[in-house]
Amino acid sequence: MLAKRIIPCLDVRDGRTVKGINFIGLRDAGDPVELGAAYAACGADELVFLDITATVEGRSTFSALVEKIARRIDIPFTVGGGIRTDADVDVLLSSGADKISVNSAAVRDPALLERLARRYGSQCVVCAVDARRSSRFRLPDGEDGWEVYLDGGRTPAGMDALSWVREAAARGAGEILLTSMDKDGTKDGFDIELTRKVASSCSVPVIASGGAGNMEHFFEVFDKGCADAALAASIFHFHEVEMNQLKIFLREHGIVVRIPQGK
Amino acid sequence: MVGIVKYGAGNITSVRCALDRLGVTSVVSDDMEKLSSCSHVIFPGVGEASTAMEYLKKAGLDESLKKITRPFLGICLGMQLMCRWSEENSTDCMGIFNSEVGLIHGDINNKVPHMGWNSITPTADDPLFASIPSGEMFYFVHSYRVPVETGTIATCPYAGVTFSAALRIGNHAGVQFHPEKSGPAGAQVLKNFLAQGGEAICI
Numbered sequence: 101m102l103a104k105r106i107i108p109c110l111d112v113r114d115g116r117t118v119k120g121i122n123f124i125g126l127r128d129a130g131d132p133v134e135l136g137a138a139y140a141a142c143g144a145d146e147l148v149f150l151d152i153t154a155t156v157e158g159r160s161t162f163s164a165l166v167e168k169i170a171r172r173i174d175i176p177f178t179v180g181g182g183i184r185t186d187a188d189v190d191v192l193l194s195s196g197a198d199k200i201s202v203n204s205a206a207v208r209d210p211a212l213l214e215r216l217a218r219r220y221g222s223q224c225v226v227c228a229v230d231a232r233r234s235s236r237f238r239l240p241d242g243e244d245g246w247e248v249y250l251d252g253g254r255t256p257a258g259m260d261a262l263s264w265v266r267e268a269a270a271r272g273a274g275e276i277l278l279t280s281m282d283k284d285g286t287k288d289g290f291d292i293e294l295t296r297k298v299a300s301s302c303s304v305p306v307i308a309s310g311g312a313g314n315m316e317h318f319f320e321v322f323d324k325g326c327a328d329a330a331l332a333a334s335i336f337h338f339h340e341v342e343m344n345q346l347k348i349f350l351r352e353h354g355i356v357v358r359i360p361q362g363k
Numbered sequence: 364m365v366g367i368v369k370y371g372a373g374n375i376t377s378v379r380c381a382l383d384r385l386g387v388t389s390v391v392s393d394d395m396e397k398l399s400s401c402s403h404v405i406f407p408g409v410g411e412a413s414t415a416m417e418y419l420k421k422a423g424l425d426e427s428l429k430k431i432t433r434p435f436l437g438i439c440l441g442m443q444l445m446c447r448w449s450e451e452n453s454t455d456c457m458g459i460f461n462s463e464v465g466l467i468h469g470d471i472n473n474k475v476p477h478m479g480w481n482s483i484t485p486t487a488d489d490p491l492f493a494s495i496p497s498g499e500m501f502y503f504v505h506s507y508r509v510p511v512e513t514g515t516i517a518t519c520p521y522a523g524v525t526f527s528a529a530l531r532i533g534n535h536a537g538v539q540f541h542p543e544k545s546g547p548a549g550a551q552v553l554k555n556f557l558a559q560g561g562e563a564i565c566i
Contacts, residue, residue: 101481101482101520102473102477102479102480102481102521103479103480103481103500104479105479105480140546145479145480170376170377170380171380171383171384174381174384174543174544174545174546174547174549174550175502175544175545175546176502176504176541176544193373194376195376196376196377196380198374198377198544218411220373220409220410221373221409221410221411222476222506223409223476223478223504223505223506224373224409274476274478274504275476275478299471300471303469303471303474303475304474304475304476305474305476305478305479306474326472328474328478328479329479358480358500360546360547360548361496361499361547361548
């Protein structure tokens with residue numbers, strides 16, 4: 101059976117791991133290579149490294165960091181944050197990233213997904229979607245839907261999240277990294293309804309993100325939310341949830357997970 | 364020295380890094396003379412079948428890679444290109460394995476690409492899977508798969524069917540999963556591969 105994946109996310113600024121609370125306010129959580137290696141060793145299934153540097157100098161630091169990560173880490177990793185052009189993708193993939201994640205750039209230029217999929221294959225194209233509950237979009241049952249946000253959650257895109265996710269998959273995204281802006285940073289659980297709606301209407305795997313606070317939340321997002329993978333950051337960085345205990349908990353609750361031998 | 368076949372497909376860096384971690388030196392090349400002089404040859408690949416085959420044909424590698432007598436390991440797309448034909452853009456491949464690569468028919472509970480860690484069952488006593496227990500998980504990412512056939516040495520279940528997780532004919536082997544990205548279990552498969560065909564070159 102295909103295992104449900106647990107994915108720690110490392111936000112990287114100027115070569116260091118930080119964690120934003122509701123996209124603002126940063127705390128240092130250490131060296132990304134060391135932190136990534138530690139997660140891989142204790143059973144993380146994949147890693148995501150997000151570059152939250154805004155400067156050109158920061159960007160080149162990040163691609164150098166990607167090379168270090170590729171040399172050290174023996175599980176797949178995705179890199180994202182600020183990817184605008186095909187050339188950005190070229191640099192990161194040739195530095196050794198397994199997948200790249202595009203967000204705002206794909207919304208502004210949806211053909212980017214097609215070009216990347218044709219050139220590198222869908223398997224390495226992750227479309228990140230930041231979604232927030234909005235009365236501008238209605239579900240068939242009359243409930244509020246979700247709107248796509250750009251630029252790290254600052255700009256409403258005027259697009260329905262459910263239709264955008266379907267379009268992104270049709271254009272060649274091989275995976276959706278779905279962040280609930282309503283839940284992000286709250287630690288009161290993933291957005292189960294959003295995740296379930298997206299996962300059950302989308303042909304490619306969905307990574308749920310935003311809101312993880314305890315082990316039960318992961319169980320819920322797999323069991324009720326139908327997520328293929330779940331991502332979290334601070335609760336892992338600050339040891340509020342331990343990877344191996346989480347995997348054992350999920351297995352005991354009937355979720356198929358990978359528990360490396362000796363763990 | 365391990366030769367890594369260069370043909371415009373992805374994940375060469377990750378294979379190189381995995382060999383580095385095992386303390387093994389490697390060379391990336393599309394030159395047959397150089398590849399033939401290597402103790403082992405790895406044929407990696409992620410990407411699209413027809414583009415990759417085109418590159419191989421241009422470089423004359425589609426015929427010459429078959430003739431390599433050293434231990435040879437195709438990974439993911441590399442393994443699929445070693446088959447006779449692929450449904451991906453209806454591509455004639457190298458024909459080392461007499462199989463047809465077909466699209467995985469997924470559904471809402473079995474997404475395509477088949478992406479993530481899945482368990483494999485070795486079906487033959489192949490040295491590639493020495494010290495690998497049945498049910499061990501490896502990292503897969505692919506939308507096409509090779510059916511179970513005579514050359515199958517390990518299987519994997521997904522989307523209601525069981526497909527070939529690994530194939531072998533003589534010195535030519537292939538794995539659908541990515542050993543270079545499969546943690547300690549993947550490293551063990553690479554070590555097993557490197558231990559074939561003479562002295563172990565791996566520390």
